[in-house]
Amino acid sequence: MSEDSRDENELPKRGQAAVADLISALERVDGQLATREQRVADYVKANIDSISTMTIAELAGAADVSTPTVIRFCRSLGCDGFKEFKLRLAQNLAVSLQYIQADVSEEPATVEHALDHVLGAIYTTANVMRKQLNPERLEEAKEAIIGSRQLLVAGIGGGSSMLAQEAANRFFRLGIVSTAVNDSYIIQMRSATLRPEDTLLLFSSSGETDAIVGAAKVASAYGAKTISISKPYTRLSQTVSIPIEVDLPEDPDIFKPTASRHAYLAILDALAMSVAYETKDATTENLRRIRSSLTAYHGRTGPQPLGD
Template sequence: MPTPDNGPAQGAVDLISNLRQLNGTFAAREQKVADFVSAHLEEISGMTIAELAGAVGVSTPTVVRFCRSMGCDGFREFKLRLAQNLAVSLQYLAPSHRDVSEGGAGAVDQVLGALYATVNVMRQQIVPERMDAAVQALTEAGQIVVAGVGGGSTMVAQEAANRMFRLGIPAVAVSDSYLLQMRAATLGTNDVLLLVSTSGAADEVVSAAGIAGGYGATVVAITRPGSRLAQEATIAIEADLPEDPDILKPTASRYAHLVIVDALAMSVAQARSEATTENLRRIRASLTAYHGRTGPQPLGD
């Protein structure tokens, strides 16, 4: 059983998980506090320690002991941590309407529905002149560093680098925040830093944009309109993409970002058609020599 003397069994990062895991292990009076808190999660932030103690029927020192058992220094920190948890956790805790999948085909239909809706929203927001400017910068780039931080953005950045190196332009994907700052500092006037960020608020990408731009590199950002990253970029390809309220569906915004990446890659390939065609031929020839297969394969891959 956690006690103030021995220290809490859990840290104070995720109080909701702590509350569930420690349930039944508290001293009797602290358990009463735990039961009340569990049943009134959204109300605690508006209560004083005296009000909570009175509602539960315990003393204020008991409330303090409970907070320390939960990994907090006292009631003030407990309220703050709980409010932070709830800000991001309520959509996962509250019951919500979810589409019922009818087998594998139903799941495919649900994913496709989210994909179509998101990509259509993106299509209506794209500014052609910015796409053209990005294509010109990428076509003339001496090298391209692509970066994204987080699951979806990292995947899109890796695919963007994968598309670009095939066109005969040195390209590398970066997801490590420190390496990104270093890479950004090596770029110059003929280089491009391509950043992917759904929120446009990640400190790592905003900082890298400022560094690369300061050394004269062109910063192309695929991000949210008006975000910190959009304001820092040389060319901002902006789209405010909705997310499905069903938390069990994978995020669809990455599909829209992949469409933008493919459109950029295709346009750059067309602008450099002679070099691109020769590069793709060499790639295909090298793979055929490596694995010996000569049957139909994706021509642009």
């Protein structure tokens, strides 16, 4: 496809970009380009906010080079041409500005101050979550989990992977066969083995992760029950049979870990607790066996978290 025939709003397919971070690429090639290409690079770095509105002729004139030089410069940075370069740069700036222009105090936060900040964010986020939850969806999720032959839990990324693993840890204690996965290929394969008596529980902070949405579609096609804990109005929430939806705020402090994972964890714990009460006879015996095995293993008999 030629430079002129490429759709002005077209980008390479997801996962096929030649360069992911043009801002870093500009720094990496600094001093290594041909003289005229370096002029373009210098102008772009000095006027990075305005490049997306310029034509190739305008950039060439501003940098005092020819338009072919601009195209060579774009290709030196891994882009097919100027249109792709502009779009990639605009996309990169959109996600990078919160870091480039971050309002970060020069004074390091004390641990006590950091603790207050983290706890405050958790309280705020948990309160927002509580007001948004649909109790009927929670009940549906509880019943689906209770009636499951097996529970497959999936999440990709730091927070979602942790939540998936924690869900498997919660539910196996209650006598439900539970497995956590966080590999995109394994998720697809495991989802394809599910049956109508099985349940797939999915965690996703965005609700748009391809592997997670794909797993929901595969599991649904084979009749399995599907539950998501994620944002509303997303591909995932529209695919699963039981969407538990929360749209949670995030703190603008780029150094503070996300508080939403604590809210998701509270939802998970509430589900596990409600399942335990609904199946208390079987659950009590499972918990007794687990405690007995741990006591035999380490010899401690006092109150402790159960197997955590």
